[in-house]
Amino acid sequence: MTFPQPLKLEPNTLYILLLDRGNTYLFHWELYLAQTATTGTIFHIINEGGPTAWEYKSEPTNEIPTLGRLILALQIGTVSPVLHAALADRLAIVPLTLYSARYRETLNCVVWVLEALFALDDEGYVSLRIGIREIEQEAKQIGMMNKSQCIRTLVRSRAFAK
Template sequence: MAAVTPLIFEQNSIYIALLDRGDSYLFHWELYLATSTTEGVIFHATDDAKPGVWEYKRAPTNEMPELRRLVLALKIGSVEPALHNALSDRLATVPMTRFSQRFGEQLSCRVWLNEALFVLDDEGYVNLGKGPAEFEEEAKYLGMMNKSKNQRKVMRSRMCMS
C-alpha cells in the first residue's frame, strides 16, 4: 500500500471523526481530542463485541493522523488542557440507554456522539453555539464528499467558535 500523508490536527481541539465502514456511505462516529498535533484520545460507543450491546470506549492514540479509515475530522471546538481529564471522565458517564429520548432514536455511535455533544456544550466543556444536529449534518455532508473523492481531511466546522 502507498504511504498515507499524515493529517495535521490542532492541539487542544476536539473533532467529530468519521471512519469509513467500507459500505456505501455509512460511518463510525467518534470524538477525538487532539492533545498534540500527532496524539490524542478517541471516545466512542461501539457494539463490536456483541451486536446490539453498546459500550463506551476511550483510548489514547497516535494513529489518527495516518489512519486510512479516517474520512473526516471536523473541528468543533477547543478544550483547555486543564479540562482534558474532566472531559474524559464526563464522557464516560454519557448514558448508554438503548433509546435516546433526547434524539428519538435507537442508540448508535452517531446517537451517542450527539448525546455527548449535547452534554459537553450544556456543561461548558465546549461552546458549540448550535445543536448537535447541525454538526451532524455538516459532518455527514463533508464525510460523503470526502469518501466519494477518496479523500481524508481535517476541516474546521463552519460553526466552530474557537
C-alpha cells in the same frame, strides 16, 4: 485507502471523526481530543456483542493523523488542557440508553456522539455556535462527499467557537 500526508491536527482541540466502514456511506463516529498534533484520545462506543450490547471505549492513540480509514476530522472546539481529564470523565458517563429521547433514535455511534456533544456544550466544556443536528448534517455531508471522491479532510465546523 491510503493518504500521502498526515492530517495536521491542532492540539487541545475536540474533533468528530468519521471512519470508513467499507462499501457503504455509513461511517463509524468517534470523538477525538488532540492533546498534541500527533497524540490524543479516542472516545466512542462499539457493539461487538450485538445490537444492544453497547460498550464505551476511551483509548489513547498516536495513529489518527495517518489513519487510513479516516474520512473526516471535523473540528468542534478547543478544550483547555486543564479540562482534558474532566472531559474524559464526563464522556465516560454519557448514558448508553438504548433509545435517545432527545434525538428520537435508537442508540448507535452517531447518537452517542450527539448526546456527548449535548452534554459537553451544556456543561461548558465546548461552546457550540450551531445546533447539534446541524453539526450532524455538516459531518454527514462532508463525509459522503469525501468518500465519493476518495479523499479525507480536516474541516473546521461552523459550530467551532474559538
